[in-house]
Amino acid sequence: MPSSSKQAACSSSRSFSHYAKNLADQIVMLLVQTLRSVAEAAILYAGYCARLIGEMLRLTETTARTILKKLGRPIENEVIAAVFRDSHVQLLEQIARGNRYTDVNSLALMISRRIRRITNWERGDLIGKGSFASVYRGSNEDGSFFAAKSVSLSEHKHLCHLENEIAILKRLDHENIIQCYGTQKDGEMLYIFLELVSHGTLEQAYKNCRFKESQVSHYTRQILQGLRYLHSCKVVHGDVKCANILVTESGRVKLADFGLSKSMEDHSQSSKLGLGSSFWMAPEVATLERGGYGFPSDIWSLGCTVTEMSTRKYPHYNARDAFNLHRSIRSGEGPAVPDYLSDTLKDFITQCLQPHPNQRPTAANLLAHRFVNESSCPQPDLTELLLLF
Structure with missing residues (x-):
C-alpha cells in the first residue's frame, strides 16, 4: 500500500x-x-x-x-x-x-x-396557628411549595420551642416524620421550612368522617413506624395526638410538631420545654414520677390517640373539669374504651394504656400486634376519606 x-x-x-x-x-x-x-x-x-x-x-x-x-x-x-x-x-x-x-x-x-433549597421564597397565606407559632404557605423560586413555621425572636419562651424543634428535626429522616428543609432568620422572625402536607391533620380528617377500623389500623401502623424510628434515635415526641399528625393525599401519616420533643441524651431539656397536652398525658408525666417523659409515655399517648381516632372524641372527654382530669390521669386511669370496638382493637389500646410505664410494650413490640399486623389487617379503602378534603 x-x-x-x-x-x-x-x-x-x-x-x-x-x-x-x-x-x-x-x-x-x-x-x-x-x-x-x-x-x-x-x-x-x-x-x-x-x-x-x-x-x-x-x-x-x-x-x-x-x-x-x-x-x-x-x-x-x-x-x-x-x-x-x-x-x-x-x-x-x-x-x-x-x-x-x-x-x-x-x-x-x-x-x-439535598435537592430542595429554599431561596428567594415568598410567604403566602396563613395555614395554621399553634400555641407558640404560626405556619404559612411558602413558595420557592423553583415553583415548589412548603410550610414556613415562624416565631418572633422576642418571644423567648416560644423561641425555645421552635429552636428545640429545629434541633430535633435536623437529626431525623423517616417517611413518617415531617421533613425539615432548613431555617432562616428574617428581621425579628425565625422561620423553619417544613414539608407541606396539604390534607391537614388526622383530627380534621376524623371530624369529616368516621374512620373504619381498617383505616385506624393503617394509620396506627404508620404512627408506630414513626415512633419506633424516633425512639431508636433516642427522641421522645412528647405530644402525640391526632392534631399533631398530618396525613397526605395518599393516606400516609407524618408525625409533626416537635416543639415539646426531648432527646433522651440531653438531660437539660425537661425543665424548660413544659408538658404535652393533658388529655393524652401519661400518668408518670402528670405526677413527674417514675421517670416522667420517656418512650413509654409516647406509647400511652398513642393509646389515647387510637381511642381518639376510633371514637371521634378526645380521650377523657367526659372529665368534669381539669382537676378531675388530672386526678384520673395521676391515678393511672386511661380513657374509656367503648364496647363496640373489636376485641383486637380493644386489646391494642389496653396494652398501650398500662398504668405502669414498664408494663407497656415498645413501638417495635406493638408493630407485631394483630391489630396493625399487615398479614391480618386488610388495606383500607382511603378513597372515600380523601374525597372529603
Missing part, C-alpha cells in the same frame, strides 16, 4: 477513534444522568421496584465501564467514576438490592432534602 494511503488510513482510524471516544463519553454521561434522574424521581413511589432500580444502576455502571475500558480510557477521571463514587447513589444501589420499602423511602427523603 502506498505511504499516502497508509497515512490516510491512519488518519481515518484516528478520526474514527476520536469520534468513538467522544460518542462514548456522551453515551456514558447520558446513561448515568438519565438513570440517576429516574432513580431519584421513581424512588419516591417505588418501594416495590427498588430491586429493578438497583439492577438498572448496576447495568449502567457495567456498560459504561466496559465502553471506557475497550477504548483504553482511564475510568478514574471520567464522569462515571465521579457519579458512582457519590455516596447517595452507592447507598441507593445497596438498599435496592435489599428491596426494603422503608429504607428506600428514607433514602428518598435524604435525596429530596
Whole structure:
C-alpha cells in the first residue's frame, strides 16, 4: 500500500477513534444522568421496584465501564467514576438490592432534602396557628411549595420551642416524620421550612368522617413506624395526638410538631420545654414520677390517640373539669374504651394504656400486634376519606 494511503488510513482510524471516544463519553454521561434522574424521581413511589432500580444502576455502571475500558480510557477521571463514587447513589444501589420499602423511602427523603433549597421564597397565606407559632404557605423560586413555621425572636419562651424543634428535626429522616428543609432568620422572625402536607391533620380528617377500623389500623401502623424510628434515635415526641399528625393525599401519616420533643441524651431539656397536652398525658408525666417523659409515655399517648381516632372524641372527654382530669390521669386511669370496638382493637389500646410505664410494650413490640399486623389487617379503602378534603 502506498505511504499516502497508509497515512490516510491512519488518519481515518484516528478520526474514527476520536469520534468513538467522544460518542462514548456522551453515551456514558447520558446513561448515568438519565438513570440517576429516574432513580431519584421513581424512588419516591417505588418501594416495590427498588430491586429493578438497583439492577438498572448496576447495568449502567457495567456498560459504561466496559465502553471506557475497550477504548483504553482511564475510568478514574471520567464522569462515571465521579457519579458512582457519590455516596447517595452507592447507598441507593445497596438498599435496592435489599428491596426494603422503608429504607428506600428514607433514602428518598435524604435525596429530596439535598435537592430542595429554599431561596428567594415568598410567604403566602396563613395555614395554621399553634400555641407558640404560626405556619404559612411558602413558595420557592423553583415553583415548589412548603410550610414556613415562624416565631418572633422576642418571644423567648416560644423561641425555645421552635429552636428545640429545629434541633430535633435536623437529626431525623423517616417517611413518617415531617421533613425539615432548613431555617432562616428574617428581621425579628425565625422561620423553619417544613414539608407541606396539604390534607391537614388526622383530627380534621376524623371530624369529616368516621374512620373504619381498617383505616385506624393503617394509620396506627404508620404512627408506630414513626415512633419506633424516633425512639431508636433516642427522641421522645412528647405530644402525640391526632392534631399533631398530618396525613397526605395518599393516606400516609407524618408525625409533626416537635416543639415539646426531648432527646433522651440531653438531660437539660425537661425543665424548660413544659408538658404535652393533658388529655393524652401519661400518668408518670402528670405526677413527674417514675421517670416522667420517656418512650413509654409516647406509647400511652398513642393509646389515647387510637381511642381518639376510633371514637371521634378526645380521650377523657367526659372529665368534669381539669382537676378531675388530672386526678384520673395521676391515678393511672386511661380513657374509656367503648364496647363496640373489636376485641383486637380493644386489646391494642389496653396494652398501650398500662398504668405502669414498664408494663407497656415498645413501638417495635406493638408493630407485631394483630391489630396493625399487615398479614391480618386488610388495606383500607382511603378513597372515600380523601374525597372529603
